[in-house]
Amino acid sequence: MHFQDDHTLLSRIREGDENAFSLFYEQHWAIIHRFVKKYVKCQDLSNDVTQDIFVRFWEGRDDLPEISSLKSYLFVVARNAAFNVLKKASVQENLKEKIVLAAVASRNTIEDDMLSLEYLDHLKKVVETLPAQTQKVFSLCREEEKSYQEVSQMLGISKDAVKKHMVRSMKLLRVSIQNALHVLLALIIVLAIGLYK
Known part of the structure; x- marks a missing residue:
């Protein structure tokens, strides 16, 4: 036909x-x-x-x-x-996680890397507004990929305290991203800094 x-x-x-x-x-x-x-x-x-x-x-x-x-x-x-x-x-955590995990598995294009680099500076500035101790915890957990237990021992604070610092930093980042950027870009940015590992 x-x-x-x-x-x-x-x-x-x-x-x-x-x-x-x-x-x-x-x-x-x-x-x-x-x-x-x-x-x-x-x-x-x-x-x-x-x-x-x-x-x-x-x-x-x-x-x-x-x-x-x-x-x-x-x-x-x-x-x-x-x-x-x-x-x-953006409001359903299970759906967000499904999309982000799929993006993690398929993230291998030059465009993804360029987009990530373009907004990493924005995220860095947001992180710099956090209290110094929270910044340290975030850096160790996300950039150096230390476990909560390792960070607890390194900084001489409880594991629960490490978790509270991470919750605070991730909450600020999510709010900042959602307010400043399109939802699609927000998901890619969250992926770029590894919040869903």
């Missing part, structure tokens, strides 16, 4: 032509999935979001606007869907 243009394909989909929709799905699923995954990082979550995009497209076919380019329209819908997932992740 082949359609000459998007207008014809869209018309057939609006009429409930399942074959036309199947063709549309086959032509666009992979590229939309890759696009969504750039934002949400997680394979399973990307599958769900992409599937939901096409289900909503089919179910809402009667109300589709006039579209000059189906692909462009899909990218806008996909971007909005991905951003909605990231907004949810």
Whole structure:
């Protein structure tokens, strides 16, 4: 099956032509999935979001606007869907953790490194506003990857005190990131400094 243009394909989909929709799905699923995954990082979550995009497209076919380019329209819908997932992740810890852990596993591109470097300076300034002892604890735990027990022995403070310092520093960083940056960038920045190890 082949359609000459998007207008014809869209018309057939609006009429409930399942074959036309199947063709549309086959032509666009992979590229939309890759696009969504750039934002949400997680394979399973990307599958769900992409599937939901096409289900909503089919179910809402009667109300589709006039579209000059189906692909462009899909990218806008996909971007909005991905951003909605990231907004949810900013308040749902389990979803945030899922995205960040997936990003940890896939973080190997030059773009990720450049983005991280661009904002590490911002984070450094935030950390410098912490009390001196909290800065020491944060540096030892995150930069030198010491355990709470090791830091406790090195600084002569209790393990609970180390934990309190880390809770204080991570709370400040999260608030600062959420207030200053887009949710997507916030997740990448948290990843860059290793808060979710």
